[in-house]
Amino acid sequence: MPNHLIAIDQGTTSTRAIVFDADLKPRATAQRELKQIYPKPGWVEHDPEEIWQATIATVREAMAAAHLTTKHIAGIGITNQRETSVIWDRAADKPIHNAVVWQDRRTADYCDSLLTSGHEPEIAAKSGLLLDPYFSASKIAWLLDNVEGARAKAQAGALAFGTIDSFLLWRLTGGKVHATDATNAARTMLLDIGTGQWDDALCSIFGVPRGLLPQVKDSSGEFGITAPELFGGPIRILGIAGDQQAATVGQSCFKPGMMKSTYGTGCFVLLNTGAARVASRNRLLTTIAYQLDGKRTYALEGAIFIAGAAVQWLRDGLKIIAKSSDVGALAARADPAEDVYLVPAFVGLGAPYWDPQARGAIFGLTRNSGAPEIARAALDAVGYQTRDLLEAMHADWPASASAQTILRVDGGMTASDACMQFLADILASPVDRPVVMETTALGAAYLAGRAADLCPDLDGFAAQWRLDRRFEPEMEPALRVRKYSGWKDAVSRTLTAK
Numbered sequence: 170m171p172n173h174l175i176a177i178d179q180g181t182t183s184t185r186a187i188v189f190d191a192d193l194k195p196r197a198t199a200q201r202e203l204k205q206i207y208p209k210p211g212w213v214e215h216d217p218e219e220i221w222q223a224t225i226a227t228v229r230e231a232m233a234a235a236h237l238t239t240k241h242i243a244g245i246g247i248t249n250q251r252e253t254s255v256i257w258d259r260a261a262d263k264p265i266h267n268a269v270v271w272q273d274r275r276t277a278d279y280c281d282s283l284l285t286s287g288h289e290p291e292i293a294a295k296s297g298l299l300l301d302p303y304f305s306a307s308k309i310a311w312l313l314d315n316v317e318g319a320r321a322k323a324q325a326g327a328l329a330f331g332t333i334d335s336f337l338l339w340r341l342t343g344g345k346v347h348a349t350d351a352t353n354a355a356r357t358m359l360l361d362i363g364t365g366q367w368d369d370a371l372c373s374i375f376g377v378p379r380g381l382l383p384q385v386k387d388s389s390g391e392f393g394i395t396a397p398e399l400f401g402g403p404i405r406i407l408g409i410a411g412d413q414q415a416a417t418v419g420q421s422c423f424k425p426g427m428m429k430s431t432y433g434t435g436c437f438v439l440l441n442t443g444a445a446r447v448a449s450r451n452r453l454l455t456t457i458a459y460q461l462d463g464k465r466t467y468a469l470e471g472a473i474f475i476a477g478a479a480v481q482w483l484r485d486g487l488k489i490i491a492k493s494s495d496v497g498a499l500a501a502r503a504d505p506a507e508d509v510y511l512v513p514a515f516v517g518l519g520a521p522y523w524d525p526q527a528r529g530a531i532f533g534l535t536r537n538s539g540a541p542e543i544a545r546a547a548l549d550a551v552g553y554q555t556r557d558l559l560e561a562m563h564a565d566w567p568a569s570a571s572a573q574t575i576l577r578v579d580g581g582m583t584a585s586d587a588c589m590q591f592l593a594d595i596l597a598s599p600v601d602r603p604v605v606m607e608t609t610a611l612g613a614a615y616l617a618g619r620a621a622d623l624c625p626d627l628d629g630f631a632a633q634w635r636l637d638r639r640f641e642p643e644m645e646p647a648l649r650v651r652k653y654s655g656w657k658d659a660v661s662r663t664l665t666a667k
Contacts, residue, residue: 171242172243173191173235174188174242174618175189175231175232175242175404176617177228177613179247179250179333179334180203181272181433181435182205184203184227185199186227187610187614188232188234189618191623191624195605195607199229199230200227201223203219203220211516212273213269213272213273214268215270217255220336221336224340239400239401239403243621244404244405246408246409246410247408248412248610249409250270250271252271252305254268255268255333255335256381257328257329259329264336272303273308274517274525276308277517283300284300288300292358295368295371296357296361296368298454298455299454301523303519305332306358306359309377309381320376323378323381324378329347329381330383331349332356332411334350334353335353338392341399348383348392349385351386351387351457352414352415352457352460358375359375365457386409388461389407389408390407391620392407392409407617408613408618412431412433414456414457416429417441419579419608419615420603420612421634422439425445426568428562428574430555431578431608432583433476433477433580435476435477436555437470437471438471438576439456439458439470440469440566441467444464445467447565449469451561451564453471453520453565454469454471454472455470456469469562471519471521471558471561471562473555474515474517475513475515475529475550476513476580478515479551480547480548482513482515483543487540489543490544496544502541503541503544504537509532510531510553511530511547512529512530512531512660513547514527515528518663518664520561521561522660527663529663531543551588552591552596553656555595556595557660559576559596574599575601576598576600577601578601578602579609583602584606586638586640589640590640595653597644597649599642601640602639603637
């Protein structure tokens with residue numbers, strides 16, 4: 170009997186495939202870095218063909234490393250960078266342009282024009298999202314209006330749109346399935362998250378033909394079968410979720426009030442609100458955490474665009490570290506008397522500010538400031554931004570503040586004990602790091618395993634979650650207040666939006 174699962178984790182900076190056994194323990198991993206394309210300042214693109222080739226290669230490599238064939242694989246789960254948008258020609262099976270990445274800001278003026286026209290209240294009420302270039306709808310509009318002949322072809326039904334999961338699903342099934350799951354659909358700004366259906370009015374606002382859009386499905390279930398020639402035989406595709414929702418599943422945040430934060434290129438905090446759609450009064454997002462058996466579970470989400478990417482900037486831009494893992498040792502040499510703040514608005518600021526025109530800045534420099542202080546500020550910015558989000562969440566949904574918040578964390582930056590300790594200190598809340606750090610891929614594998622009847626129900630899966638370490642707050646309250654006040658002042662000097 171097939172008793173293994175494959176998670177395809179297609180992220181912003183790399184593509185990975187991980188083989189899990191029936192106990193959801195990783196058996197083998199393969200990874201390929203992904204080239205970042207910057208055509209203009211503020212523009213970010215990926216080559217869809219590079220993503221496709223890396224996906225096939227990593228799945229094959231992971232299966233070979235685990236000494237498995239397709240007969241051993243019960244299903245594939247896909248998790249992906251969200252909002253990144255691809256449009257392809259159905260007949261030619263070719264993208265009409267590079268993928269426009271979630272970080273891309275080229276549609277800022279377009280979004281401003283829609284805001285000025287008064288469209289945001291309707292958009293927010295239906296999609297749960299705020300008008301920002303971050304989401305897919307404005308990217309789709311740009312592609313249709315700036316690629317020659319694209320709009321006419323789209324209206325004729327010759328083109329297909331998808332977030333990365335849809336594009337991979339189309340290719341994996343040999344062009345037989347054009348679909349997505351509810352979590353990815355919820356990030357396009359075209360889905361009514363109350364009905365779970367594409368909304369005609371939202372499509373009209375952005376000029377998106379309905380025929381361009383994929384079918385919306387549950388996060389766990391039958392999505393199709395891979396073309397046999399890809400991996401030496403067919404494999405069922407049984408789960409799809411956007412990366413942050415997959416991490417929410419992987420962290421077993423199934424009960425209302427549970428919260429997770431993922432620290433990768435960016436940082437994303439999701440608070441499970443159950444069946445309740447909580448409309449934010451503090452510029453957070455209302456989104457779908459997962460959809461199972463036709464039932465949607467909702468979440469409040471705060472998105473930070475730059476987290477680990479700030480460490481990459483220290484490495485590649487300032488060149489003050491040779492590799493990302495060096496940042497902790499450099500930051501540890503910082504003078505504690507120096508109050509340096511880095512506001513990492515390299516591609517604008519996300520929640521709760523939503524200022525696409527803001528740009529990065531460093532405040533508090535003195536003659537004694539140097540590389541260690543800047544490195545410390547880059548790490549501390551993650552904690553400050555997370556506190557911004559938690560305060561907004563507690564204000565939006567007071568039930569979440571009635572008990573002490575325990576934040577479950579994952580992602581590359583959580584390997585740093587110092588970074589996690591500062592996070593607990595500035596939040597004045599415990600921070601839990603799990604034993605299994607690959608929570609995004611784990612969530613995708615579980616969704617596939619659930620559909621394959623290989624994995625337990627939600628309660629059974631949650632019972633398997635294991636704690637590696639809990640970080641308790643140790644900072645003196647007065648110091649916490651002073652540091653966070655300094656951060657708020659630094660952000661206020663960076664904002665440009667009125």
